[in-house]
Amino acid sequence: MSSMKILAINPGSTSTKVAVSLDKEIIKEKSIPHSPREISSFKSILEQCPFRKRLILGFFDESNISLDSLNGIVARGGFLKPVLCGTYRVNEIMCHDLRNSSKEHASNLGALIAKDLADSRGIPAFIVDPIAVDEMTDMAKISGLQGVERKSLFHALNQKAVARKIAEKHRRQYEELNLIVAHLGGGITVGAHQKGRVIDVNNGVDGDGPFSPERTGGLPVESIVEMCFESGLSKKEVYQKIKGRGGLVSYLETNDARVVEALIKQGNRKAFFIFEAMAYQIAKEIGGCAAVLKGKVDFIVLTGGLAYSKLLVDWIRERINFIAPVEVSPGENELEALTDGAYRVLNGLEKAKEYGE
Numbered sequence: 602m603s604s605m606k607i608l609a610i611n612p613g614s615t616s617t618k619v620a621v622s623l624d625k626e627i628i629k630e631k632s633i634p635h636s637p638r639e640i641s642s643f644k645s646i647l648e649q650c651p652f653r654k655r656l657i658l659g660f661f662d663e664s665n666i667s668l669d670s671l672n673g674i675v676a677r678g679g680f681l682k683p684v685l686c687g688t689y690r691v692n693e694i695m696c697h698d699l700r701n702s703s704k705e706h707a708s709n710l711g712a713l714i715a716k717d718l719a720d721s722r723g724i725p726a727f728i729v730d731p732i733a734v735d736e737m738t739d740m741a742k743i744s745g746l747q748g749v750e751r752k753s754l755f756h757a758l759n760q761k762a763v764a765r766k767i768a769e770k771h772r773r774q775y776e777e778l779n780l781i782v783a784h785l786g787g788g789i790t791v792g793a794h795q796k797g798r799v800i801d802v803n804n805g806v807d808g809d810g811p812f813s814p815e816r817t818g819g820l821p822v823e824s825i826v827e828m829c830f831e832s833g834l835s836k837k838e839v840y841q842k843i844k845g846r847g848g849l850v851s852y853l854e855t856n857d858a859r860v861v862e863a864l865i866k867q868g869n870r871k872a873f874f875i876f877e878a879m880a881y882q883i884a885k886e887i888g889g890c891a892a893v894l895k896g897k898v899d900f901i902v903l904t905g906g907l908a909y910s911k912l913l914v915d916w917i918r919e920r921i922n923f924i925a926p927v928e929v930s931p932g933e934n935e936l937e938a939l940t941d942g943a944y945r946v947l948n949g950l951e952k953a954k955e956y957g958e
């Protein structure tokens with residue numbers, strides 16, 4: 602097998618994470634955080650493209666690594682048409698769909714930045730397990746209103762990577778287990794994994810499931826209809842309220858759980874109550890997935906940045922540990938999973954899928 606140097610790019614709602622690896626070993630990585638104020642200075646996600654690209658180039662300058670030494674670039678994929686999981690070559694159809702997506706999410710930038718950097722160096726660009734991975738059953742897609750369908754939009758990359766890691770830890774195959782995986786990050790998604798397929802999951806960006814550091818999750822529909830028609834807010838302002846300014850930001854003016862924990866330590870009762878309410882909603886979503894899996898659950902897995910919070914994890918655990926053993930895998934494996942996907946293709950172990958075919 603030939604030696605491969607790969608750049609992995611993960612644009613998230615609260616950070617841009619990058620890593621360079623040599624033969625799957627990460628040799629340099631960085632997580633660059635973005636405050637809500639910094640992000641809200643851009644009119645759209647697409648406008649953030651040059652800003653995030655500059656940060657990545659800055660990472661190369663600091664690290665003394667030459668972009669010309671790369672064999673490939675891989676990024677987190679965004680709002681594409683529903684796809685099966687796997688590694689996809691970034692092609693023009695994909696870039697067109699991401700540029701023209703009606704849905705705003707930082708992950709839309711990954712493939713665009715990767716292709717831009719890769720084309721000028723004559724190397725390939727890929728995405729792996731984008732948020733649009735869709736393995737949901739037809740029943741899970743029923744919303745309760747004809748014409749409005751529930752969609753599969755979730756942290757597919759990390760949920761699948763962590764699910765495989767937990768299966769391996771227990772010397773089992775992912776494809777033989779039933780798991781509930783809760784990704785607790787800037788967005789929160791909780792998936793019911795039935796023998797390797799995510800048969801139901803809350804949509805992490807469309808106002809569904811638990812509230813998160815900066816998103817509302819599911820809301821009482823009638824109150825929102827009232828707000829849209831009576832408050833004088835524009836469509837964009839309503840979206841801002843629901844997405845970047847919902848959840849913890851809405852109640853506590855921060856999307857940073859570490860700040861919330863510091864407030865709690867200082868005796869702030871509102872911070873305590875709202876943080877526990879987030880745990881309550883996450884636990885309730887996990888309970889829903891247990892019903893989807895008819896109670897046959899091998900493990901519940903908590904992952905994402907918020908899983909570093911012992912307080913939050915303990916609150917969730919006390920409400921759900923009657924269902925199945927709880928595994929905590931804080932942070933994410935996204936950079937490793939991206940690198941792994943690109944490495945398999947670059948070394949000919951797997952064929953890249955073509956998007957749009």
Ligand SMILES: Nc1ncnc2c1ncn2[C@@H]1O[C@H](COP(=O)(O)OP(=O)(O)O)[C@@H](O)[C@H]1O
Binds near residue numbers: 613787857858905908
């Ligand atoms: N050590 C930690 N303790 C508590 N919360 C943390 C810790 N590290 C990160 N977080 C919280 O996790 C959330 C972000 O999770 P992350 O998975 O990095 O999100 P994303 O990738 O969506 O930007 C933030 O609220 C952040 O404050």
Ligand SMILES: CCCC(=O)OP(=O)(O)O
Binds near residue numbers: 755788790806
């Ligand atoms: C569709 C879910 C993706 C998501 O919410 O990602 P972030 O947590 O990075 O915002």
